[in-house]
Amino acid sequence: MDVPNFHSIPSPAFVLDMDRFMKNLSLMKDIQQNANVDIILALKGFSLWHVFPLVKNYLAGATASSLHEALLIFNEMGTKAHTYSPAYIPSDFDKIAKYSSHVTFNSCAEFIRYLPFISSYNPLFSAGIRVNPGYSPVDVALYNPASPGSRLGVTPDKLRELRQLPCLEGLHIHTLCESDSHHLEKLMAAVDLYFGELLPSLKWINFGGGHLMTKSNYDIQHLIYILKKFKENHPNLKIILEPGSAVVWETGELVSTVLDIVDNNGIKTAILDVSFTAHMPDTLEMPYKPKILNASNIELTEYPFSYRLGGVSCLAGDFMEEYYFSAPLQIGQKLVFLDMMHYTMVKTTQFNGVAHPEIGYWSKKEGYKCWKKFDYLDFRNRLG
Ligand SMILES: Cc1ncc(COP(=O)(O)O)c(C=O)c1O
Secondary structure: OOOOOHHHOOOOEEEEEHHHHHHHHHHHHHHHHHHOOEEOEEOOOOOOHHHHHHHHHHOOOEEEOOHHHHHHHHHHHOOOEEEEOOOOOHHHHHHHHHHEEEEEEOOHHHHHHOHHHHHHHOOOOEEEEEEOOOOOOOOOHHHOOOOOOOOOOEOHHHHHHHHOOOOEEEEEOOOOOOEOHHHHHHHHHHHHHHHHHHHHHOOEEEOOOOEOOOOOOOOHHHHHHHHHHHHHHOOOOEEEEOOOHHHHOOOEEEEEEEEEEEEEOOEEEEEEOOOHHHHOOHHHHOOOOOOEOOOEOOOEOOEOEEEEEEOOOOOOOOEEEEEEEOOOOOOOOEEEEOOOOOOOOOOOOOHHHOOOOEEEEEEOOOEEEEEEOOOHHHHHHOOO
16 A cells, blocks of 8 residues: 655644545546446545545535534535434424435434425425335444344335325435445345335435445446446436445544553553544444554564554553554554544544544645644533
């Protein structure tokens, strides 16, 4: 992988690599054109609005989960959002309607409750409903929207209620996560099986996120093939995909520094100026072990020096099990966490008042540029 010169980048910092980011965007634009679908950015995974004007040149828009995300899309991308929320805050709905081109409801009851809005705003926004076909390849319960009893989406047994919804124009389905095209193919089959009779009367279908089309071994030709086939079978439907992770997959890093090394009964922990719980919460929630530049996640003869990595917060579990290095770690040494653009900046907290990493970008042409540094006032003003 072609990586920036991290010596010139301050620590801690989230750094978007513009060159790699543009590569992802171009690939997605090609897929969009070849498959005749709309691909929109899911803000929940990545909402770095500085790059929204760029994203707009490549993708067909963006998807929001709340009024604030819809507003960010409207203000910074200059387009209306595709909005879905498990439930809408009644006092927000006027604005949701104003800033959205598509609004998806999570239940038939909520759809009916908002019917006066839907028909009065129609055709200002197109109304859809989220359905849950009960199929998901995701094993981790925290990330499986189709787990038994899930609150997300209308299940097939409610098909009769769905058929009676007036002004319904679209279906929204989200049950994939870092999935391949074969999982999407199975999802399409489940949608056809359970909700097929509804499809001829609709205008659009949104297959949610979780399509990891920018990962190196993703079968793009197969993706295009199944999308075209679905379109052939349902020519009335505009197909929409709303990935988050795929847009910024492997396009940026979190730069950190070793502050101290502590030893407890032979277990050495390098304490960093970043925190797993505050800056990379998915590493503890999902959980997963992020890759580090020039280090191994597993024991190898070329990497004989092992360290736990500790976050700078006081949470006992704010650490990652052993990483392996080719030389002993030094105080002041930079450690670079790879693939840190998705579900990081959108989820960070200032727990313990820990310093938030600055946010910037890097390109071969311009080097490193900072977009945002955080200070005491950012911490203070969050609470009043
Ligand atoms: C409704 C919906 N759409 C899109 C996404 C984006 O998924 P991903 O970032 O895995 O592509 C998510 C993620 O949770 C989601 O819940």
